[in-house]
Amino acid sequence: MQDKTFYLYTLGCKANQYDSQVIREGLLKSGFSEAPADEAHFSIINSCTVTAQADNKARKQIRAIITRNPSSKILITGCGAKKHEDLFADSPQVVFIGGNEFKDRIVGIVNDYIENYHGMTFNFPDLNTISSDSHAVHITAFEGHTRVFVKVQDGCEAYCTYCTIPYERGDSRSREIDDVCKEVEGLAKNGFHEIVLTGIHLAQYKTNEGKLLTDLMRALVQISDVKRLRLSSLEPHDFPDDFPQLFASSDIIQPHLHLPIQSGNNNILKKMNRRYTVERYREIVAEIRRLKPDFLLTTDFIVGFPTETEERFMNSLENVLDIGFSKVHIFPFSARRGTPAEKMHGKVSKEDIRRRVKYAINETYKKAFEIKQSFIGRDFEVLVESTPEKETGNWSGFTPNYLKVQFASDANLANSFVPVQLKQVLYGDEPIMGELLHVSRI
Numbered sequence: 001m002q003d004k005t006f007y008l009y010t011l012g013c014k015a016n017q018y019d020s021q022v023i024r025e026g027l028l029k030s031g032f033s034e035a036p037a038d039e040a041h042f043s044i045i046n047s048c049t050v051t052a053q054a055d056n057k058a059r060k061q062i063r064a065i066i067t068r069n070p071s072s073k074i075l076i077t078g079c080g081a082k083k084h085e086d087l088f089a090d091s092p093q094v095v096f097i098g099g100n101e102f103k104d105r106i107v108g109i110v111n112d113y114i115e116n117y118h119g120m121t122f123n124f125p126d127l128n129t130i131s132s133d134s135h136a137v138h139i140t141a142f143e144g145h146t147r148v149f150v151k152v153q154d155g156c157e158a159y160c161t162y163c164t165i166p167y168e169r170g171d172s173r174s175r176e177i178d179d180v181c182k183e184v185e186g187l188a189k190n191g192f193h194e195i196v197l198t199g200i201h202l203a204q205y206k207t208n209e210g211k212l213l214t215d216l217m218r219a220l221v222q223i224s225d226v227k228r229l230r231l232s233s234l235e236p237h238d239f240p241d242d243f244p245q246l247f248a249s250s251d252i253i254q255p256h257l258h259l260p261i262q263s264g265n266n267n268i269l270k271k272m273n274r275r276y277t278v279e280r281y282r283e284i285v286a287e288i289r290r291l292k293p294d295f296l297l298t299t300d301f302i303v304g305f306p307t308e309t310e311e312r313f314m315n316s317l318e319n320v321l322d323i324g325f326s327k328v329h330i331f332p333f334s335a336r337r338g339t340p341a342e343k344m345h346g347k348v349s350k351e352d353i354r355r356r357v358k359y360a361i362n363e364t365y366k367k368a369f370e371i372k373q374s375f376i377g378r379d380f381e382v383l384v385e386s387t388p389e390k391e392t393g394n395w396s397g398f399t400p401n402y403l404k405v406q407f408a409s410d411a412n413l414a415n416s417f418v419p420v421q422l423k424q425v426l427y428g429d430e431p432i433m434g435e436l437l438h439v440s441r442i
């Protein structure tokens, strides 16, 4: 029994976080318990390779475990697994390295290690001998979260020229509607009232029977204990035509969308193989806002993609500012190995990228400030996070349109819906200051 402890380190997107929760619950069901990194007998690194920074973080964590917990056996999985092979394959502590295709066998691999290889090095096991399938597990909770992420789709066939994900996660595949509904029903009964659907390219959701994302969402809003339904992110290419109406048709579907624009310049979008134009993007946004005026958007924006001249950058940023986002995640372009963008001409110097990023952060913060300011004085229902903020002791939570709000109260409001009036916008990424209207929960 003493050998059955694990530590799980997760990097990257919400889909990866969901995968980790599946592994966690699979191991807990198998009689394991979770332990800190310095004590656990098995350490699972669920890696991400979307940026060089993510690769570095995984390496740092693996090295820290090797140094500080020499008896821990390490398993490396996720999108970045292959990248770590050269560095760690020879370490006797690293007993398994395998990509996403092996993720659903992690529980089986750990159990197999205990039964058959205890005390021996176990590099690169023969997976044919390991049958355990942790994916049969429906998650029942979500470690440290008020909102729960439910992965309904995996893989991507879009092949944006800067992205390695289609090579790491394979073609798009989707879970059946009944299967997702069963998992969500269980989560809602366990007190998770806000469900966030995640996937790698959610707009490509399509079941074997041809059911689409809109069908899935219509089924989920029927589940009585689900109070809020969100999407983690939706790509503008393949954007379903009936989506704006769907948002308008239900108050359970929250009026916020993370819609990655990546560039506001059509030439750059083409180079990125993003199959939409700025005009199409604007059309989608205008239609949603027409139907739901309080609707807010957040986005991702890459700065310094090859051939981004000063003029194209300014055109791109102007469009982004004009569309108006409550938050823009800005990424300085850095070529990922093996992608078409790596070989493109017209590279932008690091210095220019740094300067443009700084400028874009400043301008997009100002715009976000204006947008948030327009909601001051209004009352919103807030779903309160499970723990108060460390520094201030204030409670925080999100409005339906995904504004983070902070407010004071002596009552224990964890995981409840409360009415809050928005009072003051602080600059940058700080939450909006609010005032609790009354403690009786909505």
Ligand code: SF4
Binding pocket: 156, 157, 158, 159, 160, 163, 164, 165, 166, 200, 201, 235
């Ligand atoms: S849509 Fe593009 S950026 Fe998103 S995962 Fe697919 S290839 Fe990568």
